[in-house]
Amino acid sequence: MSVTLADVAARAGVSAATVSRVLNGNYPVAGETRSRVLRAVEELEYVVNGPASALAAATSDLVGVLVNDIADPFFAVMASAVQSEMSPAADGSGLSGQKMAIICNTGGSPERELTYLTLLQRQRAAAVVLTGGTVEDPAHTEALATRLRRLSDAGTRVVLCGRPPLPGHDALTVTFDNRGGARRLTEHLLSLGHRRLGYLAGPTARTTTRHRLEGHHAALSEAGLAGEATLTVHGAYDRASGYDGALELLRREPRLTAILAANDTVALGVCAALRDRGLRIPQDVSVTGFDDLPFAVDATPALTTVRLPLADAGARAGRLALDRETPPVGGVATYHADLMARASTAPPSRPGP
Amino acid sequence: MSVTLADVAARAGVSAATVSRVLNGNYPVAGETRSRVLRAVEELEYVVNGPASALAAATSDLVGVLVNDIADPFFAVMASAVQSEMSPAADGSGLSGQKMAIICNTGGSPERELTYLTLLQRQRAAAVVLTGGTVEDPAHTEALATRLRRLSDAGTRVVLCGRPPLPGHDALTVTFDNRGGARRLTEHLLSLGHRRLGYLAGPTARTTTRHRLEGHHAALSEAGLAGEATLTVHGAYDRASGYDGALELLRREPRLTAILAANDTVALGVCAALRDRGLRIPQDVSVTGFDDLPFAVDATPALTTVRLPLADAGARAGRLALDRETPPVGGVATYHADLMARASTAPPSRPGP
DNA sequence: CCCGATTCAGTAAGCGCTTTCTATCGAGAG
């Protein structure tokens, strides 16, 4: 049926071992022999059987990347960066050992996260990168740590990207300063004079949600403001939640002068709701996002947000997964979140009490 | 080292063959035996060795998805939809035969496209989905057809999604009516009274670019307008090209009243350039996009564009790839592109000649 | 001129699973 190593060997007049060695370049082969083999490979259009070599060598060229949803730019940008680190040369040379990324959409489901980890273990993945926040549930954290331990025991490198270190497993971690970002955003609004804030948080029981909320509260406390200056509503990380959440916040406190959204996508929903309500941004209500996704600058008014270096973090995670970069001391690298003050925030036209 | 089928067999007091049959459920096994095997699997935390079974069964559970760049929403939405069709049950049951998607970023490079196809053939992928437009170069088209033929000969299902059928290979195809979309957009502008149009086309020598441009010209011809009513500039499918392209168009013809962008992302760049030039949208210049990506409705003013059912097409392609849907007659399914008339287009305030 | 290094190629034993072919055991059929 299909061409095998043995066919190539026969054609080149050498043994299968020699062909294998030429293809993997990990053993000396005389120049003349090598070129004879390569010619045979060409002529027969031979393509290595990946599963067979994975079995024999007990390693595979697959790298798993877990994301909530690849259609969400937050994850897409990170995943794209992870992948860019293992992109093959455009000229198609040196394909041996070329890694490929398996992208797994968990949809935010903890169970599916575990399922995919099992599936990746089945593939004997060379590495696994888990991106984005995770559910904060003791049972799940434990199950996750167990699964990851099994993977690392089996030789799979594990890297966390955009999520905090996992208790119970010392995976290399690339994370964001979500607390700091939320704090800076809140300080920015406070310094503009806002005193009645609405906070549209992400889903409960998620690390990202909690950290951002903590940063928000920290800024309020530091400013000597207790919790009464803010109102919190939880929702999903999507536009619809932003729309609904904004209406809910306004219902609870019509005198709000600023709304902090869980992320940029949510902020877009907030803006839409405010516009539909006839409120101007930022004159009537200031709005902030989080992440600084590509579209944030094109929103009108341009969204004040906090920049997460998603591409840098993803690329770093990719290199760590491929063992091409020395790990940070302590195994954890934290990226700072810079404030991007733009047009969606301004001093309140109706000052607080 | 790691637990194997034989270990499970020993523990359950049966032969390896029986364990294999329980796991794959393709051969009768007595209930009592089955449960004994499953218990052993649990106790030993056995995880199938994917490469080994792929080798023995000569099939793999991997499906390749080629995209230009997964960070681009156009591709991310399609890829996400393709994947959703092979998402495992959340409860982790029935993992046998569970497919996984390998996402390959070609970066629009024809060479890399071919390289990835080879890499997928090496993995003995069960199916391959190629998304997005492709380069129109006879040499590349031929090379591509050859590669795809080798894949299908090897039993890999090939599906094209969001690109026209490939001469030289009868792969199942899910495509968009790019011509019709561009025609409708142009007709919309003409009917509003615009007569001096600027067209910001995508990269030359790409099917998508050509088809959209043809639709544009078709609408002009039908309206009895020759080419003189429009000006064309080519650029990449990104925001920066939109920005630069808009300035270039205005330089060449300051009296333009409308600009059609290659896609929504480009349109955002156009809008930014116009704003920086102090031109109002749509009063001074109308702008249209293409694709109707999620952010189009949140642009200000909301972008008039044409909706491509990316998710539907991706899902369809996914089902076809998994052989879970009967192929359309002729092997080609074409999706219509609906006009989404929004606020970025209006009659020109300074009518044409 | 002989000998231990060194270099390169072949032999063959798996890697862990699937699957064909056999074998066994009962239960009806004749």
Add this chain to the structure above:
DNA sequence: CTCTCGATAGAAAGCGCTTACTGAATCGGG
């Protein structure tokens, strides 16, 4: 009571590749 057939389970032969081992030249130095 023997024979046949259906339902299960096992034995064993690979699937195509990697990688110790071995073996055969070749080479430079004593």
